[in-house]
Amino acid sequence: MRARHHFHIDYLGHSVSATVQTGHTLVVEVLVDGKETGHATTRDDRPVTVPIELPTDPPTPVTVRATPGPGEPRCLLLAEADGETHVMAPRTY
Template sequence: MRRRHHFHVDHAGHSVSATVQTGRHPVVEVLVDGKETGHLTTERDRPVILHVELPTDPPMPAEVKATPGPGLPRCVLQVPGGEQYVMSPRPY
């Protein structure tokens, strides 16, 4: 059974959102400021890392680590310098 889980965090004045669709082949989508910047299909509950760029001046590379399972999905934004921000679940 497929379910969609939404996550969000604000960083450096930019909005980063992720949607994790669970099921046999989980799908992870990442949006930065409302624009899709990453999309990936994975196998089962394997964690995935999507490389994105925050539109700062100069652009800031970042990664969204999504873990579809087991249990409830989780997402973390990782930025240069080793900082990590847990993305809050959003109920929609």
């Protein structure tokens, strides 16, 4: 059964959103400031990482990591610049 889960965080003045679609194939879409900047799929139940860049000067590389389960999916923003891990809050739509 397919389900869509939404996550969001504001980081360095930019809006980062992720949609995780579960089912036979895990699909992760990442938007920065409302524009799609990353996409990944897998058939496994393993975490998926999507490398993206934030439009700063110079661009800031970050990674969104989606974990499909067990239970509800989770998303993290991994900031390479400061080495920090930020939890992306779930959103209901």
